[in-house]
Amino acid sequence: xxxxxxxxxNSIRTRLDxxxxxxxxxxxxxxxxxxxxxxxxxxxxxxxEALGYHCYISGQKAYNGVALLSRSPLTEVSRxxxxxxxxxxxxxxxxxxxxxxxxxxxxRILNLYxxxxxxxxxxxxxxxxxxxxxxxxxxxxxxxxxxQIHICGDFNIAPGDxxxxxxxxxxxxxxxxxxxRQALQQILxxxxxxxxxxxxxxxxxxxxxxxRAGSFPRNKGWRIxxxxxxxxxxxxxxxxxxxxxxxxxxxxxxxxxxxxTLDQP
DNA sequence: ATGGCACATCGAATGTGA
Numbered sequence: 001x002x003x004x005x006x007x008x009x010n011s012i013r014t015r016l017d018x019x020x021x022x023x024x025x026x027x028x029x030x031x032x033x034x035x036x037x038x039x040x041x042x043x044x045x046x047x048x049e050a051l052g053y054h055c056y057i058s059g060q061k062a063y064n065g066v067a068l069l070s071r072s073p074l075t076e077v078s079r080x081x082x083x084x085x086x087x088x089x090x091x092x093x094x095x096x097x098x099x100x101x102x103x104x105x106x107x108r109i110l111n112l113y114x115x116x117x118x119x120x121x122x123x124x125x126x127x128x129x130x131x132x133x134x135x136x137x138x139x140x141x142x143x144x145x146x147x148q149i150h151i152c153g154d155f156n157i158a159p160g161d162x163x164x165x166x167x168x169x170x171x172x173x174x175x176x177x178x179x180x181r182q183a184l185q186q187i188l189x190x191x192x193x194x195x196x197x198x199x200x201x202x203x204x205x206x207x208x209x210x211x212r213a214g215s216f217p218r219n220k221g222w223r224i225x226x227x228x229x230x231x232x233x234x235x236x237x238x239x240x241x242x243x244x245x246x247x248x249x250x251x252x253x254x255x256x257x258x259x260x261t262l263d264q265p
Numbered sequence: 266a267t268g269g270c271a272c273a274t275c276g277a278a279t280g281t282g283a
Contacts, residue, residue, distance in 0.1 A: 010282085011272055035282085037273070062273045063281070116283055124281095156283070175283065210283070212269035222283080254271075254283080 001238065002262040004109070006152040006225055008034040008208075008255035012067070015253055016047060018246055022257065023051050026243070029071050030104060031257075032111035034154045036065035043067070058097045066100045066111050066153070074102035074109070081138050093134055107233070108146050110139075112153035117174040125174065128156070132183035139190055143230070151192065151228040154208075154255065157184050159194060162203035163223035175224060192228040195240040195260055207242050208255045216247055227260045236263040 005028045009015040012033060023031070031053070036043065038059050045055045048069050058079040059065035068074060078084070078101055080094035087094075098113040112135070117128035142149060158176050161167035170176040188194070196205070206221025215221060227240055238261045247256045 014272070035272095116281080118282080173283090208283075210269085211271055214269095224283080251271085 002030075002104075002107075002264060003028040003259060004030045004032070004150065004152065004227070004262070005257045005259045006032045006034070006111070006154070006227065007257035008113070008154040008225060008253060010035050010037070010253040010255065012036040012065075013038055013042075013044060014251070016044060018249055018252065020047055020051070021249075022243075022246055023048070023053075023069075026257070026259070027051075027071070028259065030074075030109060031069040032109070032152050033067040033069065034065070034098075034111070034113035036067050037062055038065060056100060056102055058100045060097045064097045064113055066097060066113050068100055068102055068109065068111055070102075070104065072104060074104055077102040081134055084138050084141050085134070089137065090134065093131055098131075106148050108142065108149045110149065110151045110153075112151065112155070114153065114155045114157065116156045117180065119174055120172055120177055128174075129179055129183055132180065132187065136183075136187045136190070139187060139192075143190060147230060147232055149192075149230040150233055150260075152226065152258070152260070154224060155184065155226050156224055157181060158222050158224055159184060159226075163206075165204075165206065165220040165222070175222060188228065191231055193231075193234040193237075195227040195229050195234070195237050196223070196242075196258070198234065198237055199240055205242055206256075207258055209247065211254050225255055225258045227258060233262065236265065237261070238263050 118124035207225035209216040
């Protein structure tokens with residue numbers, strides 16, 4: 001069984017202890033991290049190498065940042081959209097470090113930190129929609145030559161109302177607006193399956209809870225961290241679960257890790 | 266409707282997140 005996890009850690013330097021403790025009890029094969037919030041020069045690699053992980057990183061100062069930790073060496077590591085789409089079609093979208101991908105054997109792993117969007121009337125929201133449209137082009141290009149693609153990360157989108165604790169009146173709330181849901185659907189229409197929903201239909205399962213207003217103890221959360229699989233991989237999925245345990249710990253990330261297990265081919 | 270909390274950069278207050 002192959003185990004992969006995604007976790008927005010909200011600063012890897014602030015979460016060293018949490019990440020180390022979690023990896024010791026959940027020695028996943030691949031861990032995809034978002035919001036590392038650190039330059040590549042300052043990224044702490046030693047703690048994970050001591051646990052047997054190889055590190056592949058793409059970060060920047062203060063904001064964003066993604067990383068792959070893998071027990072086996074990965075190949076074909078690339079960062080941003082431009083290695084696939086060319087810099088002409090990408091513009092400034094690669095300035096923010098939100099995309100890293102690599103292969104584990106024949107398995108393509110794509111780790112994403114989708115822009116939040118701030119609010120519907122902001123420039124950040126239009127940036128989010130432009131970013132998602134570019135992601136669709138990126139995946140369409142990849143699918144021309146590859147079939148085994150796993151996408152995961154912080155999507156900052158709740159796909160449906162059952163993915164929000166209180167969906168009423170959220171139609172104008174970033175992460176739940178129709179344009180971003182449609183942008184996500186156009187990506188999934190390339191053939192990707194929401195792995196969590198292969199196994200769990202009911203609502204009440206969330207991966208992010210606001211730090212404020214006691215959201216976590218009240219379970220007022222959103223499911224915005226996802227695993228998506230192309231058809232040959234979807235058939236191999238055996239479980240997809242959210243581990244809320246670290247959210248109880250002292251000074252946690254506001255996101256919980258989401259785990260995926262795949263049957264070996 | 267608003268704010269609430271956390272993090273990084275700073276060395277006070279602001280930008281950002283979601």
